[in-house]
Structure formats: C-alpha cells, structure tokens
Amino acid sequence: MEYFLELLFSGLTRGAIYALIALGYTMVYGIIGLINFAHGEMYMIGAFTALIVSSVLSIYGLPLPAILVLAALAAAIWAGAYGFTVERLAYRPLRDAPRLAPLISAIGMSIFLQNYVLLAQTSDFVPFPSLVPEFAFLEPYGAIVDSSGLTILAVSTLVMTALTLLIKFTRTGKAMRATAQDRKMALLVGINVDRIISLTFVTGSALAAVGGLLIASHIGQINFAIGFIAGIKAFTAAVLGGIGSIPGAVLGSFVLGLTEAFATGYVSSDYEDVFAFSLLVLILIFRPAGLLGKAATEKV
Amino acid sequence: MKNLPMPTGKDIRHALLTGLWFMFLTFPLLVIKVDPAEQSVTWRWANLVWVGGVSAAVALACRLLAAYRAARVERLRRLPDQTAPQPKLPLLFRPERLLPLGTLAMLFFLAFPLVFSTYQVNIMTTALMYVILGLGLNIVVGFAGLLDLGYVAFYAVGAYTYGLLHLHFNLGFWIALPIGGLLGALFGILLGFPVLRLRGDYLAIVTLGFGEIIRLVLENWGAFSQGPSGIADIPRPGLFGLDMTLDQSLVYQYYLTVAMALATVFVVNRLRHSRIGRAWFALREDEIACQAMGIDKTAIKLTAFALGAAWAGMAGVLFAAKTTFINPASFTFLESAIILCIVVLGGMGSIAGVVLAALILMLLPEYLRALAEYRMLVFGAVLVVMMIVRPRGLMSPPRQTYSPSR
Numbered sequence: 001m002e003y004f005l006e007l008l009f010s011g012l013t014r015g016a017i018y019a020l021i022a023l024g025y026t027m028v029y030g031i032i033g034l035i036n037f038a039h040g041e042m043y044m045i046g047a048f049t050a051l052i053v054s055s056v057l058s059i060y061g062l063p064l065p066a067i068l069v070l071a072a073l074a075a076a077i078w079a080g081a082y083g084f085t086v087e088r089l090a091y092r093p094l095r096d097a098p099r100l101a102p103l104i105s106a107i108g109m110s111i112f113l114q115n116y117v118l119l120a121q122t123s124d125f126v127p128f129p130s131l132v133p134e135f136a137f138l139e140p141y142g143a144i145v146d147s148s149g150l151t152i153l154a155v156s157t158l159v160m161t162a163l164t165l166l167i168k169f170t171r172t173g174k175a176m177r178a179t180a181q182d183r184k185m186a187l188l189v190g191i192n193v194d195r196i197i198s199l200t201f202v203t204g205s206a207l208a209a210v211g212g213l214l215i216a217s218h219i220g221q222i223n224f225a226i227g228f229i230a231g232i233k234a235f236t237a238a239v240l241g242g243i244g245s246i247p248g249a250v251l252g253s254f255v256l257g258l259t260e261a262f263a264t265g266y267v268s269s270d271y272e273d274v275f276a277f278s279l280l281v282l283i284l285i286f287r288p289a290g291l292l293g294k295a296a297t298e299k300v
Numbered sequence: 301m302k303n304l305p306m307p308t309g310k311d312i313r314h315a316l317l318t319g320l321w322f323m324f325l326t327f328p329l330l331v332i333k334v335d336p337a338e339q340s341v342t343w344r345w346a347n348l349v350w351v352g353g354v355s356a357a358v359a360l361a362c363r364l365l366a367a368y369r370a371a372r373v374e375r376l377r378r379l380p381d382q383t384a385p386q387p388k389l390p391l392l393f394r395p396e397r398l399l400p401l402g403t404l405a406m407l408f409f410l411a412f413p414l415v416f417s418t419y420q421v422n423i424m425t426t427a428l429m430y431v432i433l434g435l436g437l438n439i440v441v442g443f444a445g446l447l448d449l450g451y452v453a454f455y456a457v458g459a460y461t462y463g464l465l466h467l468h469f470n471l472g473f474w475i476a477l478p479i480g481g482l483l484g485a486l487f488g489i490l491l492g493f494p495v496l497r498l499r500g501d502y503l504a505i506v507t508l509g510f511g512e513i514i515r516l517v518l519e520n521w522g523a524f525s526q527g528p529s530g531i532a533d534i535p536r537p538g539l540f541g542l543d544m545t546l547d548q549s550l551v552y553q554y555y556l557t558v559a560m561a562l563a564t565v566f567v568v569n570r571l572r573h574s575r576i577g578r579a580w581f582a583l584r585e586d587e588i589a590c591q592a593m594g595i596d597k598t599a600i601k602l603t604a605f606a607l608g609a610a611w612a613g614m615a616g617v618l619f620a621a622k623t624t625f626i627n628p629a630s631f632t633f634l635e636s637a638i639i640l641c642i643v644v645l646g647g648m649g650s651i652a653g654v655v656l657a658a659l660i661l662m663l664l665p666e667y668l669r670a671l672a673e674y675r676m677l678v679f680g681a682v683l684v685v686m687m688i689v690r691p692r693g694l695m696s697p698p699r700q701t702y703s704p705s706r
Contacts, residue, residue: 035501037637048329055334056341074328081325090684097691100447104644107637108683115677120330120347232508232633239505270520277509281494284506288497 006144007265008258013149013218015257016156020211021234022241022249023163024083024204030180030244031200032095037106038086039208040231041113044224045082046075046209047216048117051128058129068131075213076206082113083205084198092194110228117224125223128216148218155214159207160250166203167246176200180244233273236280242293251291255279311363319356326351409558413551421554425622427662428557429615434642434658435564435651436611441640442649443577444604445584447504450491450511451639454484454609456518456631458616463531463626464524473537477617484613485606487514492605496598499587511636519628530627537621553622560618561655564611569651571607580604581649645686647693656694 021043028036054071062070090109094102132148167173178186179196187193215230216222233256241252256276263275283291307315330351333342413421433455440448458480465471465479491510495503518525525531536549537556544552571577579600582590591597620626642661646653664682668675 029501035504045329052328052332052334055339056332059334059339059341078325078328085321085325090688093688094691097687098648100441100640100644100648101687101691104641105684105687107641108680108687110680111634112677112680112684115674115680117329119673119677120326121333228633232512236505236509239502243501271516274513274516274520277513280509281506284498284502285494288499288502290502 002144003265007261009145009149010265011258011261012254013152013257014261015254016152017211017215017230018234018237018257019160019250019253020156020214021208021230022238022253023160023246024208025231025235026238026241026243026246026249027176027200027204029238030246031176031197032091032183033099034091034102034106035235036091036204037103037231038090038109038113039204040227040229040234041110041117042079042083042205042227043208043212043230044117044222044227045113045212046079046205047128047212047222047226048121048224049078049209050075050131050213050216051126051222054129054131064131064133071131072210072213075209079209079212080202080206083201086113087198087201092197110231114224114227121224123224125221128220128222130220131213131217148214152214152218155210159210163203163207164246172196172199229273233276236276239290240280240283242290245290245292248290248292255291307360307364311360311367314363315356315360318359319352322355323348323352413554418547418550421550423663423666425550425554425557427659428554428561429618429622430639430642430662431561431655431658432557432564432611432615432618433639434646434654435561435568436608436615437639438608438643438646438649438651438654439568439571439580439611440604440608441643442654443572443580443584444601445580446601446604447500447507448605448608449504449508449633449636449640450514451507451608451612452631452633452635453491453511453514454487454612455616455619455635456514456628457487457609458484458613458618459620459626459630460518460525460531460616461613462617462620463534466534467531473535473617473621476620477614480613480617481610482613484616485610487613488605488607488609489602491609492602496601508633508636511631511633515628515631518631525628528627528629530625530629531620532625534620534624534626536624553618557618557622560614565651565655572649572651576600576603584649641683645683645690645693647696650693650695653693653695 021039024039024042025036028034028039050071053074054067057067057070086109090105091102094105130148132151135147135150167176175186175191175196176199178189178191179193183193186196212222212226216226234253237253237256238249239252240256241248241250243249256279259279260272260276264272267275287293327348330347331344333344334340335342409424412424416424433451436454437448437451440446440451461480461483462473462476465476491507495506498506519528521527537553579590579595582593582595583597583600583604587597619630623630638661642658643654645661646655646657665675665679668678671678
C-alpha cells in the first residue's frame with residue numbers, strides 16, 4: 001500500500017510538471033495552430049537562468065526562501081523574454097506561410113537555442129542546488145512524500161488556478177479566447193491580435209520556466225538537452241487531452257504522469273517512454289481528438 | 301544596389317533598442333558563469349558588448365533591406381504599361397533548365413570520386429543517402445500531405461534488418477536490401493493502420509511516438525538487438541565476391557548510392573504522375589473532395605506510408621553497410637526532424653528541390669566544420685532564416701496540369 005501511495009505521489013508530481021509545460025504548448029497551438037518545438041527549450045532556459053541566479057545569490061548569502069522566489073521570478077521573466085523574442089523572429093514572419101514552414105523554423109530555433117546554451121554555459125550536466133527547504137511536518141511520511149514534490153504540486157496547482165482565472169475572467173483572457181476561436185474576427189472587433197499572441201508566448205514560456213526550476217531542484221542536475229524530452233512528453237500530454245484545450249492539457253498531463261509512474265513501478269523502468277507513447281496511440285485510436293477535444297465536424 | 305536608402309533617425313533608434321533588448325535577453329546566460337564547486341562567479345562583460353553591437357547592426361541592415369525592397373516594389377508598380385510584376389524564378393530553378401542542369405549534375409556525380417579524396421566521397425555518400433530518405437519522406441509528406449515525424453523508425457528497421465540478418469543468418473547486402481525495403485513497407489502499413497482516422501497534428505505526434513517506440517525497443521530489448529552497444533562488423537556490400545581495398549569499396553559504395561538515388565528519383569517521378577500519385581495530391585489538397593471523387597482513402601494512405609517507408613528501409617540497409625556499425629543512437633528524433641527539414645526546405649512535393657535541399661543540408665554542417673563548435677548553432681539559424689526567406693521551399697512545384705488531348 002505504501003509503495004502504491006509513493007508511486008501515486010510521484011505520478012502526480014510528474015503530471016504537475018508536464019502540465020506546466022503542456023499548458024504553453026496547448027495555448028500556443030490553440031491560438032496560432034503551431035506545434036512550438038522550441039517550447040521545451042524555454043523550460044531548459046528557465047532552469048539555467050534559475051541556476052545562475054540562485055548560485056550568484058547564494059554566494060552573496062541570501063536566505064533560501066528569498067533565493068527560491070527571486071530565482072523563480074528571474075526564470076519566468078527571462079524565459080518569457082525568450083519566448084517573446086522567438087515568436088517575433090521565427091514565427092511572426094511566417095504567420096501566413098504554408099503550415100509546415102513555421103514548424104521547420106521552430107525546429108531550427110530549438111537546435112539554435114540548445115547550442116546557444118551549450119556554448120554560453122557548458123555541455124556537461126551541472127548540479128542544481130536543492131532550493132526547496134525540508135518541511136519538518138513531512139517527516140513521518142518521508143517514504144511517500146518529499147518536500148520538493150509537495151512544493152511542485154502546490155505551486156503548479158496555484159499557477160494553474162491563476163491561469164484559469166486569467167483566461168476565464170479577465171479582459172485579456174477573453175481576448176485570448178476570441179483570438180483562438182477566430183483570428184480574423186478578433187482583429188475585426190478591435191483586439192490587438194499581435195499583442196495577444198506575444199502575450200500567449202510570454203505566459204507559456206514563463207510557466208515552462210517555473211516547471212523547469214521546480215523539476216531541476218527536484219532532480220538535482222540539468223544540462224542543455226533536458227528541454228527536448230520534456231517538451232516531447234508535454235506535447236504528448238497536450239495531445240492526449242485534446243490539443244488547444246486547457247483543461248485537456250492538465251488532464252492529459254496527469255494521465256501521462258500517473259501511467260509512467262505506475263508502469264515504471266510495477267513493470268520496468270526501461271520501458272517508461274514506450275508506455276507513454278503506447279498509451280497515446282491507444283487513446284487516439286479510440287478518441288481521435290484526444291480526451292477532452294471535440295471532434296470537429298466538417299461542413300462541405 | 302543603387303538607391304540604397306539612408307538610415308533615418310527612426311531606423312537608428314530601432315537598431316539601438318534591438319541591441320539593448322538582446323543585451324538584456326542574453327545577460328544571465330552569456331555574461332554570468334558560475335562555478336558551483338568553487339562558489340565563484342565569472343563575469344564576461346565582453347560578450348554583452350558583442351551581442352549588443354552585432355544585433356543592432358543586423359537589425360539596422362534588415363530594416364534598410366526591407367525599406368529598399370518596399371521602394372523597389374513601389375517603383376515597379378509605377379512603371380507604365382505593366383501589370384503586376386511577375387516574380388521571376390532564379391535561373392537555376394526554371395523548369396526548362398532541368399535537363400541540361402541534370403546532365404551536368406550527373407557528370408559531376410560520376411566524376412566526383414576521381415577528383416576528390418575518399419573523405420569527401422564518404423561525405424557525399426552520406427548526403428546521397430539523405431537524398432533517398434528525403435525523396436521517400438517526400439512521398440508521405442510532400443505528395444500525400446501526411447505529416448510524419450517518425451520517419452527515422454523505418455530507417456532503423458532497414459538498418460537492423462541487415463544487421464540482424466547478417467548476425468544470425470550471415471546473409472549478405474544484396475539479399476538484405478530487398479528484405480529491408482519490404483520490412484520497411486510492412487512497418488509503414490503497421491503504423492498506417494492505427495493512424496488512418498487521425499489528421500494533421502494528431503497524426504504528427506503519433507508518428508513521433510512510433511519513431512520513439514521503435515528506438516526505445518531497440519535500445520532496451522538487448523536479447524533481440526544487442527541494446528545500446530549495437531551491432532558491429534557488418535560487412536560492406538560485395539561485388540561478385542571481388543576482394544576490394546577499403547578505398548575501393550568506399551568508392552564502389554558511392555557509385556552504388558548514386559545508382560540508388562537515381563533509381564529513387566526515377567521511381568518517385570513516375571509515381572508522381574501515376575494514378576496513385578494523382579490520388580495522393582487529391583488527398584493532400586482536400587480529403588473530403590478526394591473521397592467524393594471515389595478514391596479509396598484507406599488504400600492510398602496506406603500505399604503512401606508503405607512506399608515512403610520502403611525507401612527508408614532500403615536506405616537503412618545502405619547505412620548499415622556503409623558505417624558497418626549500427627546502434628539505436630543513430631535513429632533519434634533529430635534525424636526525423638532533419639529529413640523533414642529536407643522535404644520542406646526543398647519545397648513540398650518537388651523532386652529537384654528535395655535533392656538540392658538534401659545536398660545543402662547534409663553538406664552544410666560538413667563544410668561548416670571550420671566554425672568548429674558553432675556549426676550546429678549556425679545550422680539552426682540557417683533553418684530559421686531559410687524558412688523566412690523562402691517559406692515555400694527552394695523550389696515549389698507549379699501545379700501539374702494535364703491537357704485533355706494528347
């Protein structure tokens with residue numbers, strides 16, 4: 001039973017991280033219909049920025065909670081800035097191009113950013129400091145729950161709630177939904193579509209960066225290539241839930257996280273990713289538009 | 301370039317702001333370097349100056365170029381007696397030049413090993429293998445419009461077919477080649493069945509997942525594939541049992557690859573104008589209309605997957621024979637992405653374009669070796685810039701028309 005709970009918790013933690021990244025994918029896809037292959041790099045850049053900021057601050061001797069908050073802030077700001085810049089340089093000129101052109105541009109951007117970090121920092125794995133303090137009240141449950149995992153869950157729930165509120169109840173959120181529904185129409189009713197798209201990229205990248213910081217502190221090491229596999233997984237999760245749908249992305253992420261955790265725990269850790277992708281294929285066979293996606297009826 | 305516009309104050313301000321923005325953007329990653337073991341920080345301020353200067357200069361150049369272009373379009377529009385200016389294709393891309401250029405290219409490829417070193421020949425062989433792969437994927441993505449992000453799986457199937465057949469049954473290259481192609485096609489159909497109902501990006505992610513599954517199985521099922529350590533000592537292709545030195549066999553392999561690439565170009569070109577080819581185009585343009593014309597959607601989707609995968613399978617056998625060593629690390633998603641880049645960059649559905657793009661993309665990193673560790677950085681940037689400059693690819697084929705009377 002304890003083993004089951006441990007796996008459940010680790011699955012939820014994974015799911016939360018996937019969700020933070022998948023939200024960015026799904027928001028961008030919903031708004032401009034692009035698979036943003038460079039999105040995983042935002043997560044990686046967030047983790048690296050957090051590493052640099054927290055190391056500098058810890059040399060100056062700041063207390064741990066302050067470092068955590070400042071590092072998260074810096075990661076979100078800079079990853080957001082990178083997201084904004086990438087959209088401006090690589091996607092905006094291609095907005096009316098054939099569908100595959102921005103995809104290739106995104107792949108190019110992803111290769112570029114990975115090598116940029118490799119050259120600017122290092123190609124090795126670097127140790128990442130554990131930024132989350134140990135909570136004393138968790139001591140009796142130490143075998144099942146750890147404090148960084150709990151922080152991941154808490155922070156991601158908070159962030160997702162905030163995002164939902166933003167999208168549901170603010171003017172900006174309304175503009176985002178309108179742009180996702182019909183870009184041309186949104187333009188006609190006076191929404192600054194370019195700004196909304198930029199904002200979507202900034203928000204998505206900032207979320208991914210927070211995810212990057214949390215998982216890096218949980219695992220304890222990062223390198224320039226971590227964005228790729230995390231990005232693929234998060235994208236899988238977004239598609240699993242029905243791409244373009246925000247609750248879908250969250251649901252898909254948790255389904256994926258739990259499946260992986262239980263599969264590695266009860267079957268074999270070698271085939272972790274195989275389970276993830278097989279689950280995806282199976283679900284898409286029976287629900288071709290994802291768990292929460294609506295099958296679009298086509299008018300002729 | 302005459303009438304080059306002078307930079308106005310606005311342009312200069314824009315350039316300066318861009319420079320400042322990039323200085324801010326790259327500040328943490330490019331300037332600060334922390335050594336966690338020694339708890340020391342290195343500040344590399346020189347990088348900041350470089351980034352600011354270069355990005356400001358590039359921004360200014362881009363703006364001036366845009367202004368120059370806009371001015372030229374305006375001038376052309378004002379010329380009397382002229383309807384909208386017809387954009388002319390660059391000399392190289394005009395269809396009527398295809399035959400002489402093709403002949404020239406043929407001569408170049410035939411003479412290549414006589415002129416260049418074995419090292420260069422080896423690189424060219426690799427590039428030609430990507431021509432085959434690009435043309436194969438072009439069937440799926442370019443002709444039928446099915447976005448496939450896991451194409452490398454079939455390449456792996458081909459390579460492992462030869463590797464395992466040699467390992468267990470001591471079979472040679474010439475027997476493995478058709479078997480590799482067949483198995484590739486079989487796996488193509490295997491992938492095709494579950495994804496028949498999916499469209500667009502759902503298809504893309506499932507194919508990506510399929511590619512990863514194949515690679516992970518090869519990596520983890522040690523009893524079957526020898527796991528990450530791979531299969532070594534795969535023989536190079538033979539020629540009626542002749543003994544060849546290493547150099548000779550490399551050159552032989554080069555000509556073999558040229559022949560394969562030529563055969564691919566021929567077959568794919570014939571396929572394009574065939575009944576199946578036209579059905580693929582119909583499917584790409586509009587799935588519903590295609591069905592309404594009485595085309596069996598299931599059958600032609602599966603043929604596209606199978607035929608595309610067959611080429612990848614054969615290219616895989618060639619690859620195994622060329623490198624004499626295979627392991628799962630050669631078949632990552634990056635390979636699929638690069639092959640897809642070849643197809644899109646070449647111009648979806650254009651055969652000459654795909655050949656050209658394959659050669660450019662494969663030879664580029666080799667000749668960028670002078671840039672040492674910067675080459676992949678430049679490669680990524682080139683992909684982005686090429687897409688922005690030519691979003692339809694190097695040669696986007698004109699729509700095929702068929703005259704009723706012939």
